[in-house]
Amino acid sequence: MLVSAVVALGVLAPGTGAAAAAGTSAGAPLRATAATSSRPALRVDATDMPLDSAPPRRAGNGYNRVVDRFHFRLIACATDCRFRVPKGAYALLGFLLSPFYRGDLLTGGCTWCTGRFHFRPYSLHRHVLRSTVAGHGYMTVRTRFYQGVLRPGTIGRLRGFRVLPPPRHPKRLSDRCLGADTITDVEPLLLHHRKLPVVPCNATVPDDPPGTFSTPLELSPTQQLDADVRGHVDGHRWLSLFTMRRGDCQPDAQAEYHFTKVRPLQWRVSGSFDHQFLLGPGSQAGRVCEYIETGALWRGIPDGLVTVIGDHPYYPHENGSAALRAP
Helix, strand or coil, X not given: CCCCCEEECCCECCCXXXXXXXXXXXXXXXXXXXXXXXXXXXXXXXXXXXCCCEEEEECCCCCCCECCCCEEEEEEECCCCCCCCCCCCEEEEEEEXXXXXXCCEEEEEEEEEEEEEEECCCEEECCEEEEEEEEEEEEEEEEEEEEEEEECCEEEEEEEEECXXXXXXXXXXXXXXXXXXXXXXXXXXXXXXXXXXXXXXXXXXXXXXXXXXXXXXXXXXXXXXXXXXXXXXXXXXXXXXXXXXXXXXXXXXXXXXXXXXXXXEEEEEEEEEEEEEEXXXXXXXXXXXXXXXXXXXXXXXECCCEEEEEEEEEEXXXXXXXXXXXX
């Protein structure tokens, strides 16, 4: 008797069978706590580094890119297989997926696939990914495959397929896009694939003006000082602010969160907005990363299209304070 199973690939990097980590470097702590003035506060705790000041800007080329549509084909056997196949089933021997590029991540697996087997680490040749099965795996017309191709800083793509005779050419059931840097494990794809951070695959990015980011010229090493961010958006957006210890601002709030491991200051904005907060204290260099995004929240962090991104560094001074250079 065939028993239903969920077989997962995990999130794999090319040529490996190990899960790929989403972030490798912790960022500066960010505490969205109430201060004495009842304003939220950004706590600065950063290492010294040379920085260049840059004003907020519209997210242009290089942002909100989408993974290409990919082809999926099964390696299967219906008769004369090397092992006995139950009646009404097919032997699952592996799959092919293309195009796939080095640096991409593969996630997915199958439901209602049976037997004792697992997918081997895959190989890549001329942008064609090939993964074979170790053990004895079976599938029927009830089997569903969900394959996702993810790329850092890029909107991912998830496609669903069902098995039809002949089994080598499954029928596509769905084609959806996932918010950039949102998925870091396989479980949401297989167990909750109807509740995912889905974004439009071909949406036009709203043309939001950059706005302004105002801070004190010198950041006190002992006190929190007033700062504010203001602008105007045509619609509902999420505004997020992070502080960073080292490195550059990431391409979106999800990537920044995975990098810093600290939750941002965050507001839901619409129309004209002017949000005040407290910055500091701090005596070393760092940067504040600003994001304005469409969409909803995935695990508490915005998952939509980036419309505005800001990179606001601050510098230490000889007297022990730090100046924040912002437009």
